[in-house]
Amino acid sequence: MRIAIDRDACVGSGMCVLIEPAVFDQNDDDGLVELLDEGPLTDTAETVEDAVQRCPAAALRVTPD
Ligand code: SF4
Numbered sequence: 001m002r003i004a005i006d007r008d009a010c011v012g013s014g015m016c017v018l019i020e021p022a023v024f025d026q027n028d029d030d031g032l033v034e035l036l037d038e039g040p041l042t043d044t045a046e047t048v049e050d051a052v053q054r055c056p057a058a059a060l061r062v063t064p065d
C-alpha cells in the first residue's frame with residue numbers, strides 16, 4: 001500500500017509522527033505533516049493504518065500499490 005497526505009487538511013497535531021516516525025514528519029516551519037516514505041509500505045503498513053485511523057483531521061489516506 002501507499003500513503004497520501006492532505007496538507008490542506010492537516011492541523012499539525014503530530015499524532016502520525018508519534019505513531020510512525022519512519023514515515024511521517026512535521027515541517028519545521030508550519031508544523032504540518034510531511035512524508036518520509038510514501039511507499040510501497042511493508043514493515044510499517046500496520047502502524048501507518050493506525051495513524052490513518054487516529055488522525056484528527058482525516059488528512060491521511062492509504063491507497064493500493
Ligand atoms: S495526525 Fe493528521 S493532523 Fe496530525 S500531523 Fe498527522 S496528518 Fe496532520
